[in-house]
Structures are given as structure tokens and as C-alpha cells.
Amino acid sequence: AALRLGEGTGRESAVRAHAQFFHRLLAQSRRAVEDxxxxxxxxxxxxxxNCRAAWSWSVANGGIDALTKSTLTLMHFCDHRGRFEEGLxxxxxxxxxxxxxxxxxxxxxxxxxxASLEYRLDHYGAAEAAASGALAASRPVDRDTKFRCxxxxxxxxxxxxxxxxxxxxxxxxxxxxxANADAHNAAGMLDNLALVETTMGHRENAQRLSIQSLxxxxxxxxxxxxxxxxxxxxxxYLDRREYESARVHLxxxxxxxxx
Numbered sequence: 001a002a003l004r005l006g007e008g009t010g011r012e013s014a015v016r017a018h019a020q021f022f023h024r025l026l027a028q029s030r031r032a033v034e035d036x037x038x039x040x041x042x043x044x045x046x047x048x049x050n051c052r053a054a055w056s057w058s059v060a061n062g063g064i065d066a067l068t069k070s071t072l073t074l075m076h077f078c079d080h081r082g083r084f085e086e087g088l089x090x091x092x093x094x095x096x097x098x099x100x101x102x103x104x105x106x107x108x109x110x111x112x113x114x115a116s117l118e119y120r121l122d123h124y125g126a127a128e129a130a131a132s133g134a135l136a137a138s139r140p141v142d143r144d145t146k147f148r149c150x151x152x153x154x155x156x157x158x159x160x161x162x163x164x165x166x167x168x169x170x171x172x173x174x175x176x177x178x179a180n181a182d183a184h185n186a187a188g189m190l191d192n193l194a195l196v197e198t199t200m201g202h203r204e205n206a207q208r209l210s211i212q213s214l215x216x217x218x219x220x221x222x223x224x225x226x227x228x229x230x231x232x233x234x235x236x237y238l239d240r241r242e243y244e245s246a247r248v249h250l251x252x253x254x255x256x257x258x259x
Contacts, residue, residue, distance in 0.1 A: 016057070016061075018057075019053070019058055019061075020054075020066065022050045022053070023055075023058065023066040023069065023070050026051055026054075026069070026073040026074065027069035027070055027073065029073055030069075030072055030073040031184075033073050033076045033080070034222075034224070035220075035221065036080055036222075036224030036227075037223065038259065041080055041081065044073070044077050051070075055067070055090050055094070056090075058070075059093050060097075062100075064100065064103050067100065067106060067110075068105065068109065071091075071106075071110055071113050072144075074087060074113070075087060075116055075117065079117065079120060084120050087113075087117050088114055088117045088118070088121075091114045092114065094106075094110050095107065095111060104137075105139065105141075105145075107137060108134040108135075108137040108138040108139075108142055108145045109142070109144070111133055111134035112131060112134040112145045112149045112152070113148065114130050115128075115131035115134060115148070115152045116148060118152075119155055119156060124156045124160060127152050127155075127156050128152070128156050131150075131152040131153050131156075132153070143176045143179055143180040144176075144182070146172075146173075147176040147177050147180065147185050150169045150170070150172045150173035151169070151170070151173045151189070151192070154166045154168075154169030154173060158195065158196055158199065163199045166192075166196050166199075167193065170189055170192045170196060171193070173185070173189050173192075174186060174190070174193070183220055184220055184225070187213050187222065187225055188213070190209050190210075191209070191210060191213040191214075191217075191225070191229050193209050194206045194207075194210040194213060194232060195232060198232075198235070198239070206236060207233070210232055210236065213225075214226065214230065217229055223256050226253075227253045227257050228253075230250070230252050230253035230256070231249070231253045233249045234247075234249040234253065237249065
């Protein structure tokens with residue numbers, strides 16, 4: 001089709017319409033992709049090369065609004081599918097764009113998303129640096145970006161054996177989620193706080209937070225978050241040698257993941 005189209009205004013119009021269509025698909029799929037909905041993930045799987053082309057066009061043509069609305073879907077999709085390097089490459093392409101760098105909200109959003117994928121690759125130094133840079137550049141209204149950065153800093157601290165620091169960052173992330181009225185992010189932070197409480201030996205607090213997080217994820221229909229909560233609760237039961245309770249939670253989590 002591109003070969004038949006040729007050059008000129010007709011081609012420019014078609015490429016712009018193509019980019020707008022697939023950015024719209026990403027934006028509309030954000031919550032379902034974040035929740036791990038199978039159909040939504042498959043839809044983006046099927047159209048990923050079109051989405052990549054749309055992303056590249058917007059980077060080259062200063063499509064600030066389209067990139068802003070698509071960034072988190074791209075990040076969550078690459079996270080669920082283990083396509084961390086691909087996601088990072090697209091985010092870095094955008095961050096290197098002069099037009100993007102001049103936008104006060106988009107550049108920190110992209111950098112915070114990159115920090116999340118760096119963390120998933122176990123690049124803790126790079127993740128902490130990106131998250132700190134995004135925080136420094138973010139505005140008071142950029143609560144979602146601040147949430148993501150505090151979450152990354154907390155997760156890195158936890159992995160690096162600094163549970164007290166991790167707890168502090170997760171509490172700050174929870175505060176941002178609550179201020180932004182984002183129940184999904186708030187539920188995720190309850191689970192992260194439970195992990196830290198487990199590490200610190202506060203078992204009763206950990207179980208209370210895990211159950212609270214599980215109830216919230218189920219209420220929201222967040223399958224990915226629910227499966228993670230079930231897994232983390234099972235680990236708590238294993239630590240206490242309550243094997244049957246652990247088995248029940250693991251089987252429920254496995255069924256969700258398979259579905």
C-alpha cells in the first residue's frame with residue numbers, strides 16, 4: 001500500500017491518519033493492558049508493528065499529545081510481555097527528540113516509564129538514576145509520574161537490601177496514588193508495602209496489607225495485580241509452613257495467569 005501511495009500530500013495525510021489511529025488504540029487500551037487483560041494484550045500484540053510505526057512518526061513530527069496518551073500503555077504492554085529492551089528503545093528515541101525535551105510533562109513521564117523497564121531488567125543503578133531525574137523534572141500536577149518514580153525507587157531499595165528506604169518510597173507512592181484518586185496504583189502499593197513488612201519481619205502487618213490489596217484488586221478487576229497478591233500471600237504462608245494455605249493461593253494465582 002505504501003508503494004502504491006507514492007509521495008506528496010496524500011502520503012503525508014495517510015501516514016498521519018495511520019499514526020493517529022494506532023495511538024488511539026494504545027490510549028484506549030491503557031487500563032485493560034495494565035490489568036493484564038488477555039484480549040487487550042493480544043490486540044496490541046497483533047498491531048505492535050503498526051504501533052511502533054505510529055510512535056516513530058509522532059517522535060519525528062512532535063506528536064506530544066499522542067505520545068503522552070500512549071506512553072503508559074506501551075510501558076505496561078512491554079512489561080507484561082517481557083519486551084523490556086524494545087520498550088526502552090522506543091522510550092529513548094522519544095527522549096532524544098528535541099520537541100519532547102521541551103514539553104514539561106512528557107519528558108518526565110517518558111523517563112519514569114524508562115526507569116520502570118530498567119528496574120525490570122535488574123539495572124538498579126540506571127533505574128534509580130532515571131527515576132530521580134524524572135522526579136526532579138516533574139511538576140506538582142504530574143502525580144502519575146511521581147507515583148511511578150517513587151515506586152521504582154522503593155522497588156530498587158527493596159532489592160538492594162534497604163527495606164526502611166523502600167518503605168518510605170512506597171508510602172510516598174501511595175500518597176501520590178491517593179491524591180490522584182487512582183485506586184489501581186494504590187492497591188499495588190499496599191502489596192509492595194506488604195513485601196517490605198515481610199522483609200522487616202512484621203508478619204501480621206504484611207498479611208493485613210496483602211489481604212487488603214487482594215480485596216482491592218479483585219474489586220477493580222485487576223487480574224495481574226490479583227495474581228501477584230496471591231503469589232505474595234502464598235510466600236507468607238510458606239514462610240510460616242502453612243503449606244495448604246500456600247497451595248490454595250498459588251493454584252488460584254496460576255489459574256489467573258493461565259487464563
